[in-house]
Amino acid sequence: MALLFFTLTFQLLLLILRVSSESPLTTGGDVKNNFLESAKNPEVFDWMVRIRRKLHENPELGFEEFETSKLIRSELDLLGVKYRYPVAITGVIGYIGTGEPPFVALRADMDALLIQEAVEWEHKSKIPGKMHACGHDGHVTMLLGAAKMLQEHRHELQGTVVLIFQPAEEGLGGAKKMVEEGALKNVEAIFGIHLSNRIPFGKAATRAGPILAGAGSFEAVITGKGGHAAIPQHTIDPVIAASSIVLSLQQLVSREADPLDSNVVTVSMVQGGNALNVIPDSVTIGGTLRAFTGFTQLQQRIKEVITKQATVHRCNASVNLTPQGIEPYPPTVNNVDLYKQFKSVVRDLLGQEAVEEAAQVMGSEDFSFFAEAIPGHFTLLGMQDETKSYAMPHSPHFRINEDALPYGAAIHASMAVQYLKEKALKGSASATSFHDEL
Template identity: 80%
Template sequence: MAILNNLLLFTSTFQLLLLLRVSSESSQTAGDVSQFPTKFLELAKSPDVFDWMMRIRRKIHENPELGYEEFETSKLIRSELDLIGVKYRYPVAVTGVIGYIGTGEPPFVALRADMDALVMQEAVEWEHKSKVAGKMHACGHDGHVAMLLGAAKLLQQHRHVLQGTVVLIFQPAEEGLAGAKKMIEEGALKHVEAIFGIHFTNRVPLGKASSRPGSMLAGSGFFEAVITGKGGHAAIPQHTVDPVIAASSVVLSLQHLVSRETDPLDSKVVTVSKVNGGNAFNVIPDSVTIGGTLRAFTSFSQLEQRVKEVITKQATVHRCNASVNLTPNGKEPLPPTVNDVGLYKQFKNMVGDLLSEESFMEASPIMGGEDFSYFAEVIPGHFAFLGMQDETKSYASAHSSLYRVNEDALPYGAAIHASMAVQYLKDKASRGSEPPKGFHDEL
């Protein structure tokens, strides 16, 4: 009887200890999640992560690659993902890479970084200046890649607390070649329920982030038109069909699309920035080429159509012909970037927890365009700006030959990426998340 009592006592004690251990582990996991994002920021600022991100950023900066040519950049990304044990898919959209961290189960949330450079000659003299003539990272994409890799490292180290799957999207060809659109076509957003993107800005102080709900960035596009007449001697214009006069009329008429056809409370831009025609003082040319850009938060496709109509019909008034290309040099138009209101609120709260409530700044709409907009058209998306301005230094705006990245901003970007992913998955799990339709059929 004593042996039986001892056995029952042992069994009860073992079960109790097992329950306590499970309870303790659950509490620890919940505690780990609740300690984010502060923990991520501390880790991102540690030399192990910060110095690593700087090395990556500088290596990419020294070897800039244009859209769909980011082969070495992509190779570097894959090698770093291999070292930290993150699984990935490659190639996607020629050079793109998609990494996966977490359970492999829903919900799925994506973090995106662009990785292409610009056709510009770097004017900043420093140790890690671009080694490729006529190409430079003048928009911070090298830093964007480094920050997302930093976030990957943080998330991989804490993958046991992820309540779903984080998708890392390293995107090629953001600068006018619709890399995001091509990645979507090749399945980058499969099962993904929300996506977040971050971009450096010199308009916000270091250590602060900026965003807004709804329209964040304008839709943007380009146009190029060839206006053709009949050239001849400038002294006898009656024997010509002058494309210069037609082009002049077109340029003036295009300005009316904003001044007379647009609601003053709805910002739009139509700018003619290129006019080429003729090479002699006394010769009327056969044709004139004009080109420019258009921006709009609403009715973007309608504005494109009106640009085309004005050019062709004004040319006809002056007895000329006109052909209009709305995708010159393969530059596809970008839709407006619109932030999901719910994701905006989550982001704002997360920044307050990570940094402070004062570290979040409400952004004003910007007429610049971003092909993150393609992602945000398909699923809820949120795009934010990360401050890097320092009162003691001057940082040039994007697309300047004097552009520099303030590397002190890298830890903030990595921590924001990682914290937003964890917070989204946590909130999603607390509300309950149904697997995407057909998800288990594909496993």
């Protein structure tokens, strides 16, 4: 009997070890050997490249991504992934896994820019004056790549992965609209990736806390009373008022901001008058503001300075903090726990030197709306190649290093799996089924 018990126990132990070693969704080398190698598989890689190039040839602006959305839905249909559409006009939200908690989201932005592409190649933009000049075509592709791998292992997921294909990142606040329309319902955490030509290939740059600044715009019309420049006493000169306002706005940074904090207030537009001997009735000024902390306060101080300086010069001023419908973006802040988890997973996936400490950047991202609503983590994925020159984003010469696509797909998939695994171990606080949403 003792021998039989020992034999059965030994066989059971071997079975457990075998199952553990064969599981494709465990951490350690298995993640590296499965998600990264799967994404680098020539068949999968070529599939991603085809999708990315098709998206690049057909760029669409914010809230106009109808063909982009159609392509995404077509690929999800082929993969057998369920989704919601439309969300925020053109957005798509896919679901992979049990349909039960915990829920973790992966996000990709879809929109292009009003830029005429200057790169001459076979897959140049076919739409005059529009271009994917910020890598969003690559972001969509990487998320679809992750979807393909996650769907293949959907029965092993310990929860639900939510795929967020978001419209209108470039200035129109598509993320905010998606949040308002319930994109994050029951979601406990969200991860985002942005391709970067400043980070070495095969590495990711991130940091805990604020990583990207909050950004906003302002436009003001200063109104006085125009007249002949030779008799200024009969006028109320808005040019003088505008000049005083521009100088006073600079003091918000030099005299009101903590010198250890990074702030920017820039007046970049001044319009008024069209004759050398006529004082105009009004002058329009506009610009941008950036801050990691105290962003809302800075907005209000800009408004106060403009209106009160105008009053000093006997003028009136109206201030618009969302000119041309451009939404102010809050700072992008990385959750500390998600940051630690990200570092652990990516170092295991790509190597111990694969994660760099990112410098704070005064640029902005509307991923901030997601990370403001729930814990979020945003990272820059390197595509730098010293043998090639890659222009900065928003340049007509911008290009993507397509060899980075498998890395982004593998990171997305690995982060989702690891998050669900850890949440399952701890027990999700949520108990709501999401089957009705699918």
